[in-house]
Amino acid sequence: MTVHQHALKTDSLAYALLGAAYAVALVRKGTALPQALAQTFARFDPPAPARGAIQDIAYRTMRRWGQANALLTLLTQKPPEPPLLHALLSCALSLIVDADEAAYETFTVVNQAVTAVAADSDIAHAKGMVNAVLRRFLRERNELLRQTAENPEAVWNYPRWWIDAIKTAYPREWQSILQAGNAAPPLTLRINRRSLSVDDYLHKLSENAMPGVQIGPDAVRLDQPVPVHRIPGFDQGLVSVQDAAAQLAAPLLDVHDGMRVLDACAAPGGKTGHLLELADVDLTALDHDPQRLVRVEQNLQRLKLQATLKVGDAGSDNWWDGKHFDRILADVPCTASGIVRRHPDIRWLRRKGDAAQLATLSRQILDNLWRMLRPDGKLLFVTCSLWPQESEAQAAAFAVRHQAIRLFAPGQLLPKAEAGVDHDGLFYALFHKPAN
Ligand SMILES: C[S@@+](CC[C@H](N)C(=O)[O-])C[C@H]1O[C@@H](n2cnc3c(N)ncnc32)[C@H](O)[C@@H]1O
CATH class of the missing domain: 3.40.50.150 (Vaccinia Virus protein VP39)
Structure with missing residues (x-):
């Protein structure tokens, strides 16, 4: 990836998409996502809010990768090259594939994906192709989704062997297991009993306008995940994330x-x-x-x-x-x-x-x-x-x-x-x- 850093504003969706694509391309080569993100951050040194946005898009893409890859197969004649281009299209599709869950306006995603491609000289040649592929997806969404509905990897967003192994081990619960694995994880805390009770901590949370609910003997789930250092009492050892x-x-x-x-x-x-x-x-x-x-x-x-x-x-x-x-x-x-x-x-x-x-x-x-x-x-x-x-x-x-x-x-x-x-x-x- 050869980004002309000045070409993109670090608070733009285009910048986040390109960063996420860089990390996703590394995962495709076999690197675990946390390491892929660490390498991405080391290389481009994005400011904190952009890191959050890059991470969010890369994680969303992993949860929609089966669907995005299946759509790309339908939308292109051969796999887009180089890997960064493939990854960028996967990231953009992952953001727009669920109309109900869309975190961004679909046309914003398309425009920003095209801007991102144009900013990287390794893939800038494919600007027109990215625009055409994403717009075709929006135009033909229903028909394309109908076609991918036949493909278990696209429906469940897991490799085929994984789906089959879960079905074999859990013939009754396999669907709910696969679904649970696609949900965004909660932020759950363990209250340090040596320091305070769960009730005391729930009170502390409400004082900080951070609602939570008890889901285990010492476990409290926050309604909204926040960075660890913003968790009341975390730095003082009152709670741990677990x-x-x-x-x-x-x-x-x-x-x-x-x-x-x-x-x-x-x-x-x-x-x-x-x-x-x-x-x-x-x-x-x-x-x-x-x-x-x-x-x-x-x-x-x-x-x-x-x-x-x-x-x-x-x-x-x-x-x-x-x-x-x-x-x-x-x-x-x-x-x-x-x-x-x-x-x-x-x-x-x-x-x-x-x-x-x-x-x-x-x-x-x-x-x-x-x-x-x-x-x-x-x-x-x-x-x-x-x-x-x-x-x-x-x-x-x-x-x-x-x-x-x-x-x-x-x-x-x-x-x-x-x-x-x-x-x-x-x-x-x-x-x-x-x-x-
Ligand atoms: C599932 S994690 C443990 C999580 C930890 N118990 C906790 O609750 O935070 C497994 C750990 O085993 C370590 N590990 C892997 N093989 C090991 C070995 N042969 N001997 C000791 N540790 C090993 C890994 O480095 C990793 O930190």
């Missing part, structure tokens, strides 16, 4: 003062902080990624809580001092198929075989951690996946392999976005090690 389903982990592990606890895949430390809010435990937070472990440290500093942070592989014991743990949290790496509403790019980047590969890795982690648990101790196995191979099948095989006793835990939680129930799709299995 999905309502993820907030079930720490209470399930049943921690008490004085226990030795291992959080084996800890970063960025959402569950670490919650465990420390519930009891005065001697907690080791382990993660194999030193950069991600820094985020655990920052989170704990904000909450004014302490843990021993270690860089290490949960699948090996070269970091372990040989002393057993009373409780272990194994929030293992997974495909993240249960949190696609927060990461809508995941569905386009994952491959069908990823679940099997990750299940092999997490099996090794679980087997290794089990040795580190004292008899009569408890291990909580967590994934944010919907694939049974990574979750229920893994848990069932683990229980048999180790004669572990399975205690009550919710199992597979399907993603839900309803009035009082609003959470991601997580899996929980709790194991008790026999006392001999």
Whole structure:
């Protein structure tokens, strides 16, 4: 992308469309959207409001990518080249495809998309084509949408293999699962019980004219998402941002003062902080990624809580001092198929075989951690996946392999976005090690 930066005003939709297209073109090459946006921002250094607009358009595009790509196939004779041009058309179509949800006037989007193309010398030649394609979409919208209605990728905005796998695993709920993954995610907070009650915090929110509603024992959902530093009490550690389903982990592990606890895949430390809010435990937070472990440290500093942070592989014991743990949290790496509403790019980047590969890795982690648990101790196995191979099948095989006793835990939680129930799709299995 060779933008003549002076050619576009940074507060224009054209500038945001071009920035979003740059990020979307990187996703098409296999880069995760957060990294793609970071690269885009590093390169063009947009002011804060433009960053927000670029991010918003790129995320919307990921949620409409199946539909946008199907429309582009109908509207063009061959895939538009270079990739930036394809991405720009996808972004523009994603903004106008749902007439009811339109964030911008359709003709503004068309005009601004043409302005954006003209400002980049790599794609400026296609100005006329972009104008023609988008205007044809507006003219023939109903007929084009009727044609894409035959194509499941366009209807659901997921790759075909993903739709088929969800149908197979959840023959009754598959449609609501796919729909939940296309909703904009809520901003859910965990109230730090050490500091104040949920009622006190709801009162504080209303004083700040920021309405919210309780959706879990410590969970409050804000009616309108805001940047974290504008959340009352966030910088002071009164609250943390955490999905309502993820907030079930720490209470399930049943921690008490004085226990030795291992959080084996800890970063960025959402569950670490919650465990420390519930009891005065001697907690080791382990993660194999030193950069991600820094985020655990920052989170704990904000909450004014302490843990021993270690860089290490949960699948090996070269970091372990040989002393057993009373409780272990194994929030293992997974495909993240249960949190696609927060990461809508995941569905386009994952491959069908990823679940099997990750299940092999997490099996090794679980087997290794089990040795580190004292008899009569408890291990909580967590994934944010919907694939049974990574979750229920893994848990069932683990229980048999180790004669572990399975205690009550919710199992597979399907993603839900309803009035009082609003959470991601997580899996929980709790194991008790026999006392001999
Ligand atoms: C699902 S995330 C954990 C989220 C975290 N528990 C929370 O609540 O904020 C999984 C984490 O596991 C880490 N990880 C992946 N493989 C690992 C391994 N072999 N050993 C330790 N950590 C690992 C990743 O770096 C990532 O931070």
